[in-house]
Every structure is written in structure tokens, then in C-alpha cells.
Amino acid sequence: MNINSVINESKIFLKKSFIKTAQLDSEILLAEVINKNREYIILNQNHTVNKESYYQFKTLVEQRSKGKPVAYLVGKKDFWNYQFQINEHVLIPRPDTEIIVEQVLKITKFKSNLMILDIGVGSGCILLSVLKEKKNSRGIGIDLSKKSVEISKLNALNLGLLNRLKIFKTDVDNFNFGKYDLIISNPPYINKLDLKYLDKDVINFEPNIALDGGLEGISVISKVINKSSELIKKKGKLILEISFNQREKVKKLLINKGFYINKILKDYAKNDRCIISTKI
DSSP states (O other): OBHHHHHHHHHHHHHHTTOTTHHHHHHHHHHHHTTOOHHHHHHOTTSBOOHHHHHHHHHHHHHHHTTOOHHHHHTEEEETTEEEEOOTTSOOOOGGGHHHHHHHHHHTTTOOSOEEEEESOTTSHHHHHHHHHSTTOEEEEEESOHHHHHHHHHHHHHTTOGGGEEEEEOOGGGOOOOOEEEEEEOOOOBOGGGGGGSOHHHHTTSOGGGTBOOSSSOHHHHHHHHHHHHHEEEEEEEEEEOOTTOHHHHHHHHHHTTEEEEEEEEOTTSOEEEEEEEEO
């Protein structure tokens, strides 16, 4: 079979399973199997796919039809200007989260030698992207998950950042090391009662520990703010990712802990997504 036939067969199969991105997913998965990029797939529709690759591809498509995200199937995801290795122990990096990186670079444009803390480092995508851009800065990442620590260290190695970075397995409540110019966090912020409404791709495959924010969705956010108020330097910045409906609650928590609210940014869907504050 040629590439065109293989992709069409997969697309029809995935659409029957209500996969909205059937064409795109098929192209990405086939590109991964034959070790080419997606552009190659698009431009070489008549090229033959050998039997071994075809059956390997069909196995991946079968898993995709059950909802397993493409990023987990290929084990990687692009974020900011870099590629990160991921697995089912870490949240899949999302374009909306790039807003944090964008804002960090904007507000620290004329600053160097920053000490940065990432609470809930996950794959490392936020902290590592910032450190790649801020050549003279150093970072610390913490996470409850041993598997997250392992994969963020692997990504740090791949990006040549191990000499400017330390990553620890610890709960935020038990972390008391250092003082920071900047603290960033994309904590679990989904209301526990709302988890069942998430897309099956998310709730069935992404780690619950990275999603569940407790009964009001702000349990972990509250912990992050409390600890940040102790660890951040005066006039230091705290940048948090939040849910679309948490603006006022998070503002109140921040103000009560001595933070001034600089601004609240919206994501690509025009929902509140990121809150920037300064320790006063």
C-alpha cells in the first residue's frame, strides 16, 4: 500500500471512533513509524509503506482509536521552540501554557542571573524553555512524582541544561530551599467534581495527580501561593496558570499573602489562563 491509501484507511477508522483530528493524527503516527516528518507524508503520497511499518502503524492507530493521545503514542511533544520527551506520567505540554514562557521572557527582558523555581515541574517544558532563553539564569524544579523528576532530568540533559538546573522529588509543603527572583507553576487546578467531564483523551490517560485540584480546584494553588510567599524575594514575580473560573479566588489568595496583582492574561480561547503577581 502507498502512503495515501494507508492514511485514508486510518482516517476512516479513526473517524468511526469520533477522533476529530483523524487526518492529522494519522499523518503524525505514520511519520513516526517510517522515521520521517509530516511534510514527507504530505509530499510523497505514492511512496510504498512496507508491511512491517504498516502493521506497526495499525497498532498505533488502534490505540489512538481508544483515546490514547498522539503525544503519548510517539513519546514526544513540541513546546515553545523545543521538543520534549513525555510519557503517561507527565501532563502533555499545551500551547496555552506557552503564555507563561512568553510572559517570563517579557517581564525579565532586561534581567539576568535569575534564580527560578518551578513548582510541579512535570516534563520540565516551562522551566527548561525559560532557561534555554535566559542563558545566565539557573533553575530548580520540584515535583511529587518520581517519574516526572526522571523525565524532566532527561529533557534537561537533551537540552544541555543539567549544569544550570536541579530537580527534586518533594511536596511543595516540605520544600524550604533557597530564595527566588521568579516562581512559576502550572499546578493541578481542575475541580475534583469536574474531572469526569474532561475529554476521554485526558481523563483516561493523563496523570490524575496533575489534574485534580481538590473540591474547588484551588487546593494545590493555595499551597503553591503559601509556599511561594515564603520562598520568593521581595519584588519577585509569581506566575501561575489557573482555570477559566478561578480569577477572583486566586486573586484573593494572592493578596492575602502579600502579592500585588500585575495582570491576568487570557488563553487562545479568550479564557483567563495566567495570573502574574509581585511580592510586596
